[in-house]
Amino acid sequence: MAAILDFAQIVGKRNTITAPSELRTYECDGLAGFRVRPAVVVLPETTEQVAAAVKLARSLGMPIVPRGAGTGLSGGALPVDGCVVIGLARMTKILAIDLENRRMRVQPGVINLDISRRLAPLGYYYAPDPSSQSVCTIGGNVAENSGGAHCLKYGFTVNHAVGATIVTSDGDVVTLGAQSGEPDSLGYDLMGVLVGSEGLLGIVTEVVVKILRRPQATRTIFATFPSTDEASGAVSSIIASGIVPAAIEMMDKLAIEAIVAATHVDWPLDVGAALLMDVDGVSAEVEDTAAAASALIEAAGAIEMRTPHDEVERGLMWKGRKAAFAAVGRISPNYYVQDGVIPRKDVAAVLREITRLGNEAGLRVANVFHAGDGNLHPLVLYDARIPGQEAKAEHVGGEILRVCLKYGGSVTGEHGVGRDKACYLGEQFSGDDLATMQMVRSAFDPYGVLNPDKLFPTPRLCGDKPGAYTAHPVEISGQAGRG
Amino acid sequence: MMVAGVEPRTLVEPQSVDELTDRVRELYARETPFAFIGGGTEMELGNLPRALDTLVRTTACTGVIDYAPEDQTITVEAGMTIAAVSDVLARERQFLAIDAPDPERATVGGAIATNLSGPRRLRYGGIKDTIVGVEIVRPDGVRARGGGKVVKNVAGFDIPKLMVGSLGTLGAIVGATFRVFPVAERRAALMYAVLTVDQMMSLCAELIGAALVPAAVTGFACAKRGRYDVVVTFEGFARGVEEQMTTAAAIAVRLGVDAEALPDDALAAQGKRERALRRGANWHLTVCAPPTALAHFVATTPFADDVRHAVDPLLGTGYFAAAEFDVATVAAWRTALGGGSAVVNALPAQARRGLDSWGEPPKAALAIMRRLKATFDPKGLCNAGRFVGGL
């Protein structure tokens, strides 16, 4: 096929994948329930190659799906029929470290944790720390506005990724945002909109991130409780006291069981919930806040409290938390992760509703989540081999999102909308809200060729539900004329 | 009520967001050029309007929609002043991280539209970092929301960010939700006297190197050329602040410079000095550059005698004020700043000829901005011509 040969001319044969057996790797992301085989995958190594590949795809009328490491949990990197997947995983260069201005410039395929690893000897780090940080790419983080346990105090990707180079759907190379450490750039905050745009507005080929000085001290507290009610109470009273923990994570009974089975941390099993919390900052403050937080945890009804004796033990505790999803994967053949957000004061009530939904469907639900910012991760356990269970799990997942919306929250706090939650977006936002977002899309990609069938609810994806319809970008740009 | 020195024909003041929405829809339908005004504190920012008939004032829309102290979020209508929001929050010992020079007049909507930014941005982030939701009335009179009421949310495009610094050219900001912060138990500040630019930058490097967490660092240019009084403010729990003050004092000894603790109301003192900077000066400029470039700029630029200024050296922001100034100097500064910018916030009306208030953004990004503006405001009626690139 001429088309595919042409891609190979741009990125080289080695970086062009067409064999069906090799294409299989690219059929899905972390949401393995959805699978579509792309026509071709290209793995460019430079911005110029990305631009040339985009231009070629456009001339061939092929839709384009950007991809990082494929760890996304919402089907964001799911291919569409006849598409070219542009994989950025081979663009792994660290381009510049500027300690004086506390910025670093990297290619999009750099693994999140590698940024902090590279900075560690210098006493600096990159703050956003998704649990997948040892495998996911910074480009994927930018596209998803990824969060992590320590985002409670330090903010999300959008607060740290301040500039980028992108390739637009026309194959143009554009720099957005602050490139070298200036606090703002002129004009509309296009960088702010790019972050979290899930590959619909442009392909990120360079990222400028803020880097932070390691705090003087960090203290970790692990505490267990009879139930999630007391644990939620502890979170609320800590926050109300004015302490801003670096992280405060909650695990329920089932999640603890799974983590203990998978990682051999010596957490007790006869408890209803656990909190894992970090406070960090200047030493004296950390001492005081750790003591104050401990008192509040005790007052909230904790069973037991532990502080790690050394870095190794602390590392193990956090490893336990970060391995939670994989651990749940070992106690259940399948699970479905949700990512809803609620006001944190409502955590206890919403967890009770989630338990009820699980019980009604006869499915177990494990909860392991960012309690400090109300970002829940209910994992609905099921067995796909049992007819009907998968559909039930999806139903429970959907109902959980509706509960989050009922409490004034959001259907996604960090995993993105992607293909998975597109149809729920119309329940969170009005048709006018979504049309406004489509207007933004049309300014970047008037023909909607970048990552189509993601994020926006369309009649084709969701059926003709009233309220879910939004105009196709071409409709809007047609009416608006292209300025 | 002037807009960049131009008098609009009509001023309307809708009494509710619904009425404001109706007004905008009518103006758009009748093809009447319009713009928005809040407290009117920053109306000289931006270029001459290309066309302007009606000015729509937001100051009657002042409701608190939702305040959840436990969640540290507040949702307000955009006509509320920063001071009014602060009063509501103060009852729960919380605050909004927007250091407005004139909080009694500046409105929430205006602060968002102009990306108002102050020295404590260093610690708490700018408006871009603390805004979590927005409600707008598009130029065509359609009401739309983006973001939400919870602090963490990645559903849909980040419309709140798009509104920050958009100068009302994509529509009216009628409501917003912010993440707010607990008022610190203690605040203290240290002033390092008459530092050279090099000493100021060494001080910054030492503060970061010692992993201190200042809430703000501001260098006020002294009467003596090339010298700065640098005020370093700490906020937090008492012992942490005390420890930082001790370390910061030790840094002064190491650098061989004088430092003295400021009285308790350090922030008020700082605010007073900032306001004094602008008093009696017709020209106000904000310079934005990487910290090292800003340092180089202030060290090498031959400022005229009446140019007063202050810099936030760790943020990369400089505030300049002068009675006399000219277009050629603005151009020279922009060239000297390279990738940075010099935005003219205020100037005498007669000096506008030939001046672009903003400077030029990169061409390729500007092309996307143009399409964005054309999509939101295809008839070009909404605050036309005042923004970057004549948008």
Ligand SMILES: Cc1cc2nc3c(=O)[nH]c(=O)nc-3n(C[C@H](O)[C@H](O)[C@H](O)COP(=O)(O)OP(=O)(O)OC[C@H]3O[C@@H](n4cnc5c(N)ncnc54)[C@H](O)[C@@H]3O)c2cc1C
């Ligand atoms: C075990 C596990 C734990 C996780 N924990 C967290 C967590 O704690 N917090 C969190 O936020 N997420 C978490 N995730 C989700 C996921 O890791 C993040 O969304 C991550 O940012 C995805 O990065 P990626 O490189 O794998 O991107 P992909 O999955 O390859 O792509 C994600 C999206 O980004 C787009 N994209 C990728 N690269 C680019 C680019 N260069 N330019 C433009 N668009 C691009 C894709 O089109 C897609 O829409 C977890 C996932 C797993 C499997």
